[in-house]
Amino acid sequence: MSSPKSMSALKRLGEDVRGARLRRGIAMADLAVRAGTSPSSVARLEKGDPGVAIGTLADVLVVLGLVERLADLIxxxxxxxxxxxxxxxxxxxxxxxxxxxxxxxxxxxxxxxGADVVDPDGAAF
Incomplete structure (x- = not known):
């Protein structure tokens, strides 16, 4: 079971993915095909489902042109x-x-x- 804070963050992430998809005018089915996943996985991702694999998120971000943001996450x-x-x-x-x-x-x-003096720089006198 995920914590309330992580659920909130995942929901916001899903909403942002959906917003980016809609701004680009990409249908959910087209995004799924281009990302190599199913439309139901994309729908679950956009709803903030914690069971969606991080690899699916990365593939979706590649299609949206936002994968560098994943690398900068932490x-x-x-x-x-x-x-x-x-x-x-x-x-x-x-x-x-x-x-x-x-x-x-x-x-x-x-x-x-008459004794040698050792200099810290390494020279002897």
Whole structure:
């Protein structure tokens, strides 16, 4: 059983498919033939029936010239909640190699006379 929110969204989707079909002046039977499905499947799709396969929806959208909208349905670049959750899992700070060398140098104390000094850029003196 579908939730009331999903039923509402499917009904609106079906109404939009019907509106797009009518604007293009395509009969339901013609749309069904061109999409490779039955007229009853198109009718169920337009009524928002949750049992219609997503492949049928995709075929109908191809005929209507709207299939790119299906590909953009869930654009992860615009998923604000998902992006926020992913950012929370990122490390807060990262240590560079230069920082690690500075910490080691501070623990060892200042270099003694005649000892090599390691530069964070990789040059030795």
């Amino acid at each position: 654009d992860i670049r615009k998923d604000d909640l998902g992006l926020a959750l992913a950012n929370e899992r990122l490390p807060r700070r990262a240590r560079s190699f230069a920082t690690t060398l500075r910490r080691q140098k501070a623990k060892e104390g200042s270099p003694q006379d």
